[in-house]
Amino acid sequence: xQPMRPFLxxxxxxxxxxxxxxxxxxxxxxxxxxxxxxxxxxxxxxxxAYRLAAVMLADRSSAEDAVQxxxxxxxxxxxxxxxxxxxxxxxxxxxxxxxxxxxRRQRWWSVLKMAEVPPAExxxxxxxxxxxxxxxxxxxxxxxxxxxxxxxxLPLDEVAVALRVSPSAAKSRIYRAAKxxxxxxxxxEVF
Amino acid sequence: xxxxxxRRELGHVFDDMTGSPSGxxxxxxxxxxxxxxxxxxxxxxxxxxAAVIAAVLIAxxxxxNPLNRPGNTIGPxxxxxxxxSATVAPTPDSNLPAFVCGTSTSLxxxxxxxPPPLAYVSAVRTGTHPGYDRLTIEFVGGQWSSIDVSPQxxxxxxxxxxxxxxxxxxxNGILVIIHGADMHTSxxxxxxVKTGYATLVEVRGLEDFEGVVQLGxxxxxxxxxxxxxxxxxxxxxxxxxxx
Numbered sequence: 001x002q003p004m005r006p007f008l009x010x011x012x013x014x015x016x017x018x019x020x021x022x023x024x025x026x027x028x029x030x031x032x033x034x035x036x037x038x039x040x041x042x043x044x045x046x047x048x049a050y051r052l053a054a055v056m057l058a059d060r061s062s063a064e065d066a067v068q069x070x071x072x073x074x075x076x077x078x079x080x081x082x083x084x085x086x087x088x089x090x091x092x093x094x095x096x097x098x099x100x101x102x103x104r105r106q107r108w109w110s111v112l113k114m115a116e117v118p119p120a121e122x123x124x125x126x127x128x129x130x131x132x133x134x135x136x137x138x139x140x141x142x143x144x145x146x147x148x149x150x151x152x153x154l155p156l157d158e159v160a161v162a163l164r165v166s167p168s169a170a171k172s173r174i175y176r177a178a179k180x181x182x183x184x185x186x187x188x189e190v191f
Numbered sequence: 192x193x194x195x196x197x198r199r200e201l202g203h204v205f206d207d208m209t210g211s212p213s214g215x216x217x218x219x220x221x222x223x224x225x226x227x228x229x230x231x232x233x234x235x236x237x238x239x240x241a242a243v244i245a246a247v248l249i250a251x252x253x254x255x256n257p258l259n260r261p262g263n264t265i266g267p268x269x270x271x272x273x274x275x276s277a278t279v280a281p282t283p284d285s286n287l288p289a290f291v292c293g294t295s296t297s298l299x300x301x302x303x304x305x306p307p308p309l310a311y312v313s314a315v316r317t318g319t320h321p322g323y324d325r326l327t328i329e330f331v332g333g334q335w336s337s338i339d340v341s342p343q344x345x346x347x348x349x350x351x352x353x354x355x356x357x358x359x360x361x362x363n364g365i366l367v368i369i370h371g372a373d374m375h376t377s378x379x380x381x382x383x384v385k386t387g388y389a390t391l392v393e394v395r396g397l398e399d400f401e402g403v404v405q406l407g408x409x410x411x412x413x414x415x416x417x418x419x420x421x422x423x424x425x426x427x428x429x430x431x432x433x434x
Binding site: 189 | 210211212
């Protein structure tokens with residue numbers, strides 16, 4: 001059993017486990033058009049979705065907007081899941097990530113500004129750690145696999161679904177981004 | 192640093208970056224889901240409706256066109272496949288010169304000036320109309336200095352400057368020589384097009400060298416034509432009389 005990691009969001013994780021027990025009924029109701037069932041189904045995913053969006057957009061308010069919009073899109077695309085409930089989490093996170101990309105494109109000017117100058121709320125006070133400074137230098141697309149793998153603790157196959165790439169490509173993207181944070185990282189240290 | 196330490200430190204950094212979502216996020220999402228129409232059905236219906244409307248429009252345009260005339264557009268970026276020509280507005284026949292047979296036509300700009308920059312051919316289009324087929328050559332940039340249009344027997348032309356001969360489809364030909372122009376600065380279309388029309392059957396580039404552009408036209412009939420200039424944009428128009 002893996003040791004408990006202090007930064008994992010236990011409330012969300014426990015809630016997700018609880019929802020997973022009832023998901024066959026929920027997904028059935030949601031597929032039949034019950035929005036409330038769908039809301040219950042994705043409720044434990046809102047916290048990781050928000051964190052993913054906050055990292056990609058570097059703006060907390062925009063992150064909540066993106067999650068809200070992604071939830072509506074997921075609701076309308078529920079049929080895409082084809083009953084594969086094990087893919088619910090990476091599928092939903094991939095929609096969130098895509099919504100973040102769209103949000104960045106729609107306000108490309110502010111994204112450019114953010115890419116060059118970290119916003120005050122994200123900027124490290126007193127310089128911050130080396131790791132933090134290195135992370136802030138990564139592009140949102142580079143941060144995405146790191147968030148999914150190291151922060152949201154998704155297994156490699158779910159990272160692949162969320163990134164919409166093969167597992168080997170997902171592994172490569174995680175390792176490449178991690179190496180940009182710490183050049184001396186070995187593959188064994190990452191996975 | 193071990194994997195666990197790296198993961199832990201990275202997690203702390205991400206935690207600092209993101210903070211926690213507001214307590215209202217869940218309610219916001221639930222509320223927006225309740226208000227959002229489930230559009231899967233309407234999307235599907237809209238798709239079918241769009242397809243039906245598109246089919247009806249195409250049918251109306253195709254059947255309703257009294258001339259049922261095809262056209263070829265050769266322009267920058269255009270492929271070799273024929274597409275309907277729509278950029279040349281019909282010109283009232285009463286305003287056009289009469290068709291001539293067996294005689295050459297020279298066109299010169301109305302205003303002479305100091306040697307102008309070259310006119311760049313930007314598009315070559317063909318179209319078919321009642322009583323004639325049309326070749327339109329569009330220009331951008333400067334001003335051509337003269338244009339000679341000469342009918343000929345047979346469809347054999349000389350490529351320049353190579354000097355080799357090329358034979359076009361059709362029975363007779365019309366040679367178009369444009370001085371003070373080039374066809375490689377603003378034109379990226381094909382150099383040869385077979386129109387499939389009854390009268391003007393082929394147009395082919397013969398020369399694009401040192402400010403001279405030559406085009407050969409292969410026609411099925413007697414190569415009676417009229418040539419004139421239209422403006423805004425600058426166009427050379429050559430109508431080949433049918434039959």
